[in-house]
Amino acid sequence: MAATQETIDKVKEVSSTYKYGFVTDLEAEKAPLGLSEDIVKFISHKKKEPKWLLEWRLKAYKKWLTMEEPNWAMVDFPKINFQDIYYYAAPKTKPKLNSLDEVDPELLKTYEKLGIPIKEQEVLAGVAVDYVFDSVSVATTFREKLAKEGIIFCPISEAVKTHPDLVKKYIGTVIPISDNYYAALNSAVFTDGSFVFIPKGVKCPMELSTYFRINEQNSGQFERTLIIAEDNTYVSYLEGCTAPQRDENQLHAAVVELVAMNNAEIKYSTVQNWYPGDKDGKGGIYNFVTKRGNCLGKKSKISWTQVETGSAITWKYPSCVLKGDDSVGEFYSVAVANNAQQADTGTKMIHIGKNTKSTIISKGISAGKAQNTYRGQVQIQKNAKGSRNFTQCDSLLIGDKCGAHTVPYINQFTPNARVEHEATTSKISEDQLFYCLQRGLDIEQATSLIVNGFCKEVMKELPMEFAVEAQKLIGISLEGSVG
Amino acid sequence: MSLLEIKNAELKLDGKDILKGLSLSVNKGEVHAIMGPNGSGKSTLSYMLAGRDGYELEGGEVFLEGQSLSKMEADERARSGLFLAFQYPVELPGVGGISFLREAVNSRKKFLGEEELDHLAFVKEVRKVASKMFVKDEMLKRAVNVGFSGGEKKRFEILQMAMLKPKISILDETDSGLDVDALKIVSDGVNAQRNEDNAIVVITHYQRLLDYIVPDFVHILSDGSIIKSGGPELALEVEKNGYAGLINAA
Numbered sequence: 155m156a157a158t159q160e161t162i163d164k165v166k167e168v169s170s171t172y173k174y175g176f177v178t179d180l181e182a183e184k185a186p187l188g189l190s191e192d193i194v195k196f197i198s199h200k201k202k203e204p205k206w207l208l209e210w211r212l213k214a215y216k217k218w219l220t221m222e223e224p225n226w227a228m229v230d231f232p233k234i235n236f237q238d239i240y241y242y243a244a245p246k247t248k249p250k251l252n253s254l255d256e257v258d259p260e261l262l263k264t265y266e267k268l269g270i271p272i273k274e275q276e277v278l279a280g281v282a283v284d285y286v287f288d289s290v291s292v293a294t295t296f297r298e299k300l301a302k303e304g305i306i307f308c309p310i311s312e313a314v315k316t317h318p319d320l321v322k323k324y325i326g327t328v329i330p331i332s333d334n335y336y337a338a339l340n341s342a343v344f345t346d347g348s349f350v351f352i353p354k355g356v357k358c359p360m361e362l363s364t365y366f367r368i369n370e371q372n373s374g375q376f377e378r379t380l381i382i383a384e385d386n387t388y389v390s391y392l393e394g395c396t397a398p399q400r401d402e403n404q405l406h407a408a409v410v411e412l413v414a415m416n417n418a419e420i421k422y423s424t425v426q427n428w429y430p431g432d433k434d435g436k437g438g439i440y441n442f443v444t445k446r447g448n449c450l451g452k453k454s455k456i457s458w459t460q461v462e463t464g465s466a467i468t469w470k471y472p473s474c475v476l477k478g479d480d481s482v483g484e485f486y487s488v489a490v491a492n493n494a495q496q497a498d499t500g501t502k503m504i505h506i507g508k509n510t511k512s513t514i515i516s517k518g519i520s521a522g523k524a525q526n527t528y529r530g531q532v533q534i535q536k537n538a539k540g541s542r543n544f545t546q547c548d549s550l551l552i553g554d555k556c557g558a559h560t561v562p563y564i565n566q567f568t569p570n571a572r573v574e575h576e577a578t579t580s581k582i583s584e585d586q587l588f589y590c591l592q593r594g595l596d597i598e599q600a601t602s603l604i605v606n607g608f609c610k611e612v613m614k615e616l617p618m619e620f621a622v623e624a625q626k627l628i629g630i631s632l633e634g635s636v637g
Numbered sequence: 638m639s640l641l642e643i644k645n646a647e648l649k650l651d652g653k654d655i656l657k658g659l660s661l662s663v664n665k666g667e668v669h670a671i672m673g674p675n676g677s678g679k680s681t682l683s684y685m686l687a688g689r690d691g692y693e694l695e696g697g698e699v700f701l702e703g704q705s706l707s708k709m710e711a712d713e714r715a716r717s718g719l720f721l722a723f724q725y726p727v728e729l730p731g732v733g734g735i736s737f738l739r740e741a742v743n744s745r746k747k748f749l750g751e752e753e754l755d756h757l758a759f760v761k762e763v764r765k766v767a768s769k770m771f772v773k774d775e776m777l778k779r780a781v782n783v784g785f786s787g788g789e790k791k792r793f794e795i796l797q798m799a800m801l802k803p804k805i806s807i808l809d810e811t812d813s814g815l816d817v818d819a820l821k822i823v824s825d826g827v828n829a830q831r832n833e834d835n836a837i838v839v840i841t842h843y844q845r846l847l848d849y850i851v852p853d854f855v856h857i858l859s860d861g862s863i864i865k866s867g868g869p870e871l872a873l874e875v876e877k878n879g880y881a882g883l884i885n886a887a
Contacts, residue, residue, distance in 0.1 A: 584690070586727050588689050588711060589726070589727035592687050592720075593741035593744070593801070594745050594801070595712060595744055596744075599744070607730055607732035608730065
């Protein structure tokens, strides 16, 4: 587990500043600034896409033009100038990589600095990784091993060419292009992302992972991930993200679609650590993401686990549509907001099938003058007899200038179902801190320990090596907020 | 040189004088008991020694092995070998007992320049010490002090003391909330740690605890200073006549 240890050590040595804030000096190929039909065509052309996909993109673009930015979230930011963004940026390297040896050495160095070296033999032992740098995927590890099982794990731009039928069949079925403003935008200009297909009866033998990195200035990142799990399958997927430290805001508008058939289980974990901006709220990533999973099959299960420590603004509601009878949706979330960060995050659990079950555990931590909102919808439709939901929202406040808000929406259309909602708000008490200090822990250790205790129910859902990293991250993002 | 030296300690809380020139000298290998009625400043003394925020001295000084504590934060004092067993141990929801102990012990070890124990070796060590204090594995897996009974909380305090091997331990009303059986277990745990290199200060309201943890010296704290010192017999005098007689005589 050398690489894992390396990751942990990297995170450990971080001082109070954002340590992923460096910029890689790579020559990049960019689309002209701004967005137009021509830019959409440019992207599609760059990717050598089939005609159907270009048409799909143009349809999304036209839809997007007619839509309004959502304004119901409890976040406050100046209007985004969508003409001031580069919608395509790719490091200039060889167009096609046959092996990892051909990856640009500058890129290799970047990922090493991030603590995730691209070296198949020791990369996060047992984790296959897809590396997405700005708009393109630069490397995917362990592909051959996975191919032996019939598993497809590759950049979505590649899947469009190698498995067009699958992509065409599923893309946009979970999140239609008209779903919301940012999803429409993503559909028009998405550049890369991961594609995963698990064929019938296969339990994926390793964790799959994508690492997203925004590098170029003024560029947006619009990745799109599609995971399809056929009958009787299991897959665990992780994503991590970082970006350089810059004074201006950068937009990240991703779409993630999951499809689970009969008895299939998808576990999707995120550790989001985009640059949060400086102490006064200058710069940082706008993280406007649409994630949704369809539990289509009987007894299917989709589980979202997220640890959100980064981004200036987080607007994100990973959801489950529970269509199959006896299907299960889960949402485990830790959202940390410090300094001027704003987070409006939560989930939607839409119960359609009979005896469907959902669990929501949300832990919001606010420090500095940050605002942290949990927004969640639980809908039990007419035929969802015997369905159950349990929601628990806990907020932890550090200091007296931050805020925590809980906004639950519950719509129940059948009497034969049970919905429970619990919410608590607490503060780290002086007694707790003193108790830890008296045992020799320093103030940062003490805060981190108490906060991680608060998040424990969520952390235990993360794969082991990610949990360790996530714990450290939470500690780091709260540094200086106590004492 | 004394292990712990308190010289003319003066401390105010909310503008009110609480410690008024308290002096005490504790040497290695000694057990001191500080007895006093409610409001005499017992808990303030323990917080002051441990370095709690808001309990800074207005006058006087405290030395641990000749080193002044006034500039040291609570965590530095702890790592230097000062331990406080809390009267009311604090709950830490979600923080597992073993990992808490491990963080604490490793902080101390790091300070001492000793090698940190790996996880398995540490768990083995904790279990060994815990079993002597009738602390079951199941309790170690629970969150620190959450849902513990009064006795369990105090046993867990003494377990921490045993693991941290402090130079000086201050036991603040450790007997409060304990029945006789629990009192015996806790006292046995404390006695097992008495040696020639450390010292213990027992702060208590009642003489009862001192039947189990027999002190070398007993001090009577009243109105912010020590008004009388003596041997174990002084505690018996308190038990017989109450504090009033002693305070009036002083």
